[in-house]
Amino acid sequence: MFDYRLERTEGAARAGVFTTPHGDVATPAFMPVGTQGTVKGVAPDELDRMGATMVLSNTYHLYLRPGHELVAELGGLHAFMRWPGPLLTDSGGFQVFSLAASNEVREDGVVFQSHIDGSRHVFTPESVMEIERSLGADVVMAFDQCPSGGCSESEARTATERTLRWLERCRRRFHELADERAVPEQTLFPVLQGNVYDGLRREQARGFADMGEWDGWAIGGLSVGEEKPAMWRTLELLDGEIPKGRPRYLMGVGYPDDLLEAVARGCDLFDCVAPTRNARHGTAWTAAGQVNVKAARFRSDRLPLDPGCDCPACVGYDRAYIRHLFVANEMLGLRLVSLHNLRFLLRLAEQARAHILDGSFRAWSADWLERYRGTRV
Amino acid sequence: MFDYRLERTEGAARAGVFTTPHGDVATPAFMPVGTQGTVKGVAPDELDRMGATMVLSNTYHLYLRPGHELVAELGGLHAFMRWPGPLLTDSGGFQVFSLAASNEVREDGVVFQSHIDGSRHVFTPESVMEIERSLGADVVMAFDQCPSGGCSESEARTATERTLRWLERCRRRFHELADERAVPEQTLFPVLQGNVYDGLRREQARGFADMGEWDGWAIGGLSVGEEKPAMWRTLELLDGEIPKGRPRYLMGVGYPDDLLEAVARGCDLFDCVAPTRNARHGTAWTAAGQVNVKAARFRSDRLPLDPGCDCPACVGYDRAYIRHLFVANEMLGLRLVSLHNLRFLLRLAEQARAHILDGSFRAWSADWLERYRGTRV
Numbered sequence: 079m080f081d082y083r084l085e086r087t088e089g090a091a092r093a094g095v096f097t098t099p100h101g102d103v104a105t106p107a108f109m110p111v112g113t114q115g116t117v118k119g120v121a122p123d124e125l126d127r128m129g130a131t132m133v134l135s136n137t138y139h140l141y142l143r144p145g146h147e148l149v150a151e152l153g154g155l156h157a158f159m160r161w162p163g164p165l166l167t168d169s170g171g172f173q174v175f176s177l178a179a180s181n182e183v184r185e186d187g188v189v190f191q192s193h194i195d196g197s198r199h200v201f202t203p204e205s206v207m208e209i210e211r212s213l214g215a216d217v218v219m220a221f222d223q224c225p226s227g228g229c230s231e232s233e234a235r236t237a238t239e240r241t242l243r244w245l246e247r248c249r250r251r252f253h254e255l256a257d258e259r260a261v262p263e264q265t266l267f268p269v270l271q272g273n274v275y276d277g278l279r280r281e282q283a284r285g286f287a288d289m290g291e292w293d294g295w296a297i298g299g300l301s302v303g304e305e306k307p308a309m310w311r312t313l314e315l316l317d318g319e320i321p322k323g324r325p326r327y328l329m330g331v332g333y334p335d336d337l338l339e340a341v342a343r344g345c346d347l348f349d350c351v352a353p354t355r356n357a358r359h360g361t362a363w364t365a366a367g368q369v370n371v372k373a374a375r376f377r378s379d380r381l382p383l384d385p386g387c388d389c390p391a392c393v394g395y396d397r398a399y400i401r402h403l404f405v406a407n408e409m410l411g412l413r414l415v416s417l418h419n420l421r422f423l424l425r426l427a428e429q430a431r432a433h434i435l436d437g438s439f440r441a442w443s444a445d446w447l448e449r450y451r452g453t454r455v
Numbered sequence: 456m457f458d459y460r461l462e463r464t465e466g467a468a469r470a471g472v473f474t475t476p477h478g479d480v481a482t483p484a485f486m487p488v489g490t491q492g493t494v495k496g497v498a499p500d501e502l503d504r505m506g507a508t509m510v511l512s513n514t515y516h517l518y519l520r521p522g523h524e525l526v527a528e529l530g531g532l533h534a535f536m537r538w539p540g541p542l543l544t545d546s547g548g549f550q551v552f553s554l555a556a557s558n559e560v561r562e563d564g565v566v567f568q569s570h571i572d573g574s575r576h577v578f579t580p581e582s583v584m585e586i587e588r589s590l591g592a593d594v595v596m597a598f599d600q601c602p603s604g605g606c607s608e609s610e611a612r613t614a615t616e617r618t619l620r621w622l623e624r625c626r627r628r629f630h631e632l633a634d635e636r637a638v639p640e641q642t643l644f645p646v647l648q649g650n651v652y653d654g655l656r657r658e659q660a661r662g663f664a665d666m667g668e669w670d671g672w673a674i675g676g677l678s679v680g681e682e683k684p685a686m687w688r689t690l691e692l693l694d695g696e697i698p699k700g701r702p703r704y705l706m707g708v709g710y711p712d713d714l715l716e717a718v719a720r721g722c723d724l725f726d727c728v729a730p731t732r733n734a735r736h737g738t739a740w741t742a743a744g745q746v747n748v749k750a751a752r753f754r755s756d757r758l759p760l761d762p763g764c765d766c767p768a769c770v771g772y773d774r775a776y777i778r779h780l781f782v783a784n785e786m787l788g789l790r791l792v793s794l795h796n797l798r799f800l801l802r803l804a805e806q807a808r809a810h811i812l813d814g815s816f817r818a819w820s821a822d823w824l825e826r827y828r829g830t831r832v
Contacts, residue, residue: 115779119786123771144754144779151755152775160771377521378528394500394537398529402492402521409496409786 079263080216080293082325086435090317090344093434096132096294096325098164098216099263100156103131105325105346106430108337108423109166110353114139115149115159118354119409119416122160128389128421129428133161134349137209137219138170138177142192142199146212154214154262165215166349168329169206169248171222171269172298183223185240203247207266211255214262219296220248222269227303234273234299241271242285249289267327269298274308276315283319294325297345301330306339313343320344334363334426335450338443341430348427353419360404362415363422367450371415376401389421390414456640457593457670459702463812467694467721470811473509473671473702475541475593476640477533480508482702482723483807485714485800486543487730491516492526492536495731496786496793499537505766505798506805509541511726514586514596515550518576519569523589531591531639542592543726545706546583546625548599548646549675560600562617580624584643588632591639596673597625599646604680611650611676618648619662626666644704646675651685653692660696671702674722678707683716690720697721711740711803712827715820718807725804730796737781739792740799744827748792753778766798767791 081097096103110117110125112135117125125133135155140146149158155165174181178190187202206221221244223237245268252266268286272278286292297316300309313328320326327347328340337348356363360371364384369376371383382392383400391400391414403411429446433439447453458474473480487494487502489512494502502510512532517523526535532542551558555567564579583598598621600614622645629643645663649655663669674693677686690705697703704724705717714725733740737748741761748760759769760777768777768791780788806823810816824830 114783114785115776116785116787119790121771121787121790139783143783144775148755148775152757152773158776158779160776378525380529394498396529398521398525399492399535399537402535406491406516406520408491408493409789410493410498412786413496413498413790 080265082294082323084323086437088434088437088439089342090314091342091430091434091439092344092346093431094325094346096346098132100162100164100216101131103164103347104431106337106341106427106434107131107347108427109134109347109349110420110424111136111349111351112159112161113351114143115155117420118358119413120354120420124390124417125161125420126163128417129424130163130420132164132166132347133159134166134168135159135213135215136170136173137167137206137213138173140167140213141170141209142194146209150212150214156214164217166217166327167210167213167215167219169210169219169221169269170201171219172224172329174201175224175226183240185243187221203244204251207248207251207255211252211259211261211264214264216264217294218252218264218266220245220266220268222271222298224271224299224302225273227273229273231275231278234271234275234278237299238271238278238282241269242282245286246289265293267294267296268292269296269329270316271299272312273299274304274312276312279312279315280319283316287321292324294327294347295320296327296329298329300328301332301336306336310339310343313340313345317344334423335447337423337426338430338447341427341434342439342443353423354416357415357419358412360411360415363419365446365449367452371397371400371411372404373401383415383418384422387418387422388425389418391418457642459671459700461700463814465811465814465816466719467691468719468807468811468816469721469723470808471702471723473723475509477539477541477593478508480541480724481808483714483718483804483811484508484724485804486511486724486726487797487801488512488726488728489536489538490728491520492532494797495735496790497731497797501767501794502538502797503540505794506801507540507797509543509724510538511543511545512536512590512592513547513550514544514583514590515547515554517544517590518547518586519571523586527589527591533591541594543594543704544587544590544592544596546587546596546598546646547578548596549601549706551578552601552603560617562620564598580621581628584625584628584632588629588636588638588641591641593641594671595629595641595643597622597643597645599648599675601648601676601679602650604650606650608652608655611648611652611655614676615648615655615659618646619659622663623666642670644671644673645669646673646706647693648676649689650676651681651689653689656689656692657696660693664698669701671704671724672697673704673706675706677705678709678713683713687716687720690717690722694721711800712824714800714803715807715824718804718811719816719820730800731793734792734796735789737788737792740796742823742826744829748774748777748788749781750778760792760795761799764795764799765802766795768795
């Protein structure tokens with residue numbers, strides 16, 4: 079049921095199709111994030127109309143609210159969040175370290191306090207597999223330990239070694255559950271840690287490969303505060319280590335320019351809350367860079383947010399009105415800029431794919447980045 | 456350009472068609488409120504798909520933010536808020552008394568402080584006509600003085616007498632502006648005051664009629680805190696005073712049951728923020744009364760909010776998911792319940808109209824109210 083067909087490459091950049099039980103994902107692709115079973119402010123039919131193919135949701139959040147058993151009782155995550163297409167759940171590994179009110183890492187798992195009510199919980203590789211099996215997304219992420227950017231090599235080593243041991247436990251429990259219960263067709267992606275330490279990254283990738291075959295690989299531990307050049311170097315290293323015939327999902331990326339840089343280095347799938355989070359703060363992406371929609375210069379500006387954009391906000395509304403909505407704290411403003419930023423990233427991935435397919439990715443991407451960064455001479 | 460065709464009556468209830476330069480409004484009709492140039496959380500195409508024909512917006516709010524001159528510069532309110540259909544602006548008369556940080560009524564007008572920043576402003580009948588001419592809605596409300604529910608007869612008399620004098624000034628300035636400027640085709644509705652005092656109500660209606668012809672009449676000074684029976688009695692009295700051949704707009708109503716009671720007493724047009732304001736607090740209207748969508752009993756309830764409802768929330772989502780969205784403070788929850796409550800009132804007015812047209816309004820309405828109020832035996 080899971081397959082990846084590599085259609086064409088240009089340098090390290092790849093165009094392909096990832097097949098899942100709920101549909102195909104043409105890659106490169108950006109996955110909108112539905113943290114709590116909803117992409118903030120956006121309805122599923124709007125996502126579909128904007129070209130989203132695969133959506134991500136968060137195990138940590140759904141476990142706390144409304145609870146994975148309830149989601150299962152209601153027919154699983156696809157039915158619950160009204161997303162009939164491909165779905166991916168992360169493992170909560172990132173959230174228990176970044177979001178929980180407190181956390182304590184032990185060999186068996188992580189003890190953490192809910193950021194909502196301070197209640198105490200434990201995630202183990204086994205319990206996370208049980209939760210993700212209950213949720214029923216197509217792609218299930220392994221439970222990993224993700225140290226923060228700027229961690230020492232020894233901290234990173236501890237985390238990669240534990241991530242490898244946890245992956246073995248995830249894999250075992252994931253397969254046991256398929257035998258024990260009537261579960262939907264799902265696949266497990268391992269999450270590579272190792273921060274920006276080349277040796278650890280290589281070791282982690284080889285450790286995962288030695289464990290067997292995977293339908294896809296995730297790259298974790300990046301976009302967590304490290305310097306950009308270190309991120310690019312790490313992706314270049316991993317491009318040589320991960321099997322070419324599987325999709326590579328770079329977690330937590332990203333911003334438009336980072337997405338293109340990562341596509342150039344062989345990544346296929348991306349997720350990030352940046353489109354909707356930026357939108358809520360009034361930041362819109364345009365071909366000429368980021369703009370603050372509340373800026374006084376937009377007061378009577380009748381152009382769309384990004385001239386040439388095909389999103390519902392740009393087709394239907396102008397900057398003056400969207401600025402008014404933000405200044406007046408009107409919900410429609412958040413909705414419109416969320417739609418715009420999501421479509422901006424979804425389209426950027428579509429364009430990258432089209433240019434890889436016709437061999438013009440490198441030139442197009444360089445030009446695009448120059449305009450976006452305002453560095454065109 | 457403005458016309459009202461009375462199609463059929465059943466008792467005092469009326470079915471008709473109000474024609475405006477931007478389209479026809481089949482009455483009875485509920486007008487969604489776009490306070491700041493947007494119906495909270497709802498896009499214009501969603502309103503259109505749910506059957507809204509006429510929308511209201513607020514002079515007080517648009518004057519303060521973004522400013523009526525800017526709205527005019529941007530092509531007028533229809534263009535600004537992307538509502539190509541009939542539009543009505545209130546006069547700010549209600550807001551300067553109910554919302555402003557302070558207000559002082561003088562014979563020339565009202566001095567008030569903005570609820571946003573405390574800045575000092577003056578509304579006069581003349582300045583309000585200038586603002587409403589700039590906004591360019593089809594129907595423009597006269598600037599009136601609206602005392603609160605429970606005011607004494609002498610307070611109400613002062614207000615009705617001033618409202619009559621202000622109406623004369625509104626009318627003069629409204630027509631002058633048509634000569635001075637290239638303004639859109641608009642009409643001015645007078646706003647009847649008089650609280651629940653029959654003598655004052657009668658006197659006010661006759662004073663307005665003596666002033667000349669109006670394309671429609673508005674009933675103000677109700678739904679401001681008075682007892683319901685007094686409101687119904689006042690509507691019955693006014694039904695005999697207002698010309699039958701013009702639409703009657705009952706301002707600030709309402710809740711579903713109040714809307715039906717007012718239709719039965721000869722009212723044609725309604726507006727209220729209740730659908731969206733209730734939605735933001737998690738209150739949904741159903742055929743069996745109000746429900747709190749956060750109620751624990753909806754935790755795993757897979758029925759729509761109101762079984763049989765044709766709104767986008769009921770067609771696409773269940774109570775369990777909508778409850779989750781509210782418990783998790785997700786914006787999509789507010790959107791869905793706003794859509795539901797708006798469609799609920801829009802449909803209720805459509806149903807009332809259909810039943811008036813076939814002579815079954817009284818029986819249907821009694822049955823509907825029994826179910827809604829839970830008083831069916």
